[in-house]
Amino acid sequence: MKDRSLSRRNFILTGAAIGALPLVGAPMIARGAAAPHVLPPLPYADNALAPVISAQTIGFHYGKHHKTYLDNLNKLVDGTPMAEMTLEQVIKASAGAADKAGLFNNAAQVWNHTFYWNGLRPNGGGAPGKELATRIEKDFGSLEAMRKEIFTAATTQFGSGWAWLVEEGGKMKVVKTGNAENPLTRGMKPLMTIDVWEHAYYLDFQNRRADYVNALLDKLVNWEFVAANLAR
Numbered sequence: 001m002k003d004r005s006l007s008r009r010n011f012i013l014t015g016a017a018i019g020a021l022p023l024v025g026a027p028m029i030a031r032g033a034a035a036p037h038v039l040p041p042l043p044y045a046d047n048a049l050a051p052v053i054s055a056q057t058i059g060f061h062y063g064k065h066h067k068t069y070l071d072n073l074n075k076l077v078d079g080t081p082m083a084e085m086t087l088e089q090v091i092k093a094s095a096g097a098a099d100k101a102g103l104f105n106n107a108a109q110v111w112n113h114t115f116y117w118n119g120l121r122p123n124g125g126g127a128p129g130k131e132l133a134t135r136i137e138k139d140f141g142s143l144e145a146m147r148k149e150i151f152t153a154a155t156t157q158f159g160s161g162w163a164w165l166v167e168e169g170g171k172m173k174v175v176k177t178g179n180a181e182n183p184l185t186r187g188m189k190p191l192m193t194i195d196v197w198e199h200a201y202y203l204d205f206q207n208r209r210a211d212y213v214n215a216l217l218d219k220l221v222n223w224e225f226v227a228a229n230l231a232r
């Protein structure tokens with residue numbers, strides 16, 4: 001077990017060897033399945049979400065915060081059975097375990113941030129596609145009602161945390177979580193999230209969390225990502 005993990009790690013560090021592997025497509029799966037976990041590339045340029053989320057914020061938030069959670073996670077799983085687990089398996093295996101709080105916090109924060117970045121896009125917001133819009137009307141009454149629930153969750157989460165659009169029991173709903181907590185551990189299917197840790201908005205909005213949330217909902221939500229998650 002140990003040897004396999006080590007050889008995989010060495011393989012990733014010697015990136016030039018990737019092209020020499022005969023298994024086309026397999027390296028990405030292997031890299032996503034176990035340690036060392038990698039920082040997924042942003043799905044857009046670092047200035048693509050400006051002015052709502054500036055390149056400076058992305059530089060710190062993705063380049064420092066997200067990366068630090070990832071580096072911490074890789075250090076914490078190194079040499080343990082968790083090194084062989086996928087990120088989601090690590091999250092589920094460490095959730096609620098008092099002696100694994102650091103592991104859970106870093107693993108969940110890696111997952112949460114990747115999910116957050118993918119739920120945003122330049123020229124986002126606006127109206128969702130027809131199928132998703134119909135579903136939102138069914139579960140919330142209207143797009144405006146859902147937007148209001150997300151806004152309220154994001155602005156009333158006390159301290160650091162996340163506002164989430166999720167599906168539970170076949171119904172879309174809004175929940176909020178503190179710190180690194182993730183709805184996956186409650187059996188819910190996350191559809192999109194808003195990071196409301198101060199590091200997500202302080203450089204661009206200072207203390208005005210409501211302005212950040214409104215701007216994100218109006219201009220950056222990636223409805224195609226929400227629809228794709230619903231369809232999974």
Ligand code: MN
Nearest residue numbers: 065195197200
């Ligand atoms: Mn964050």
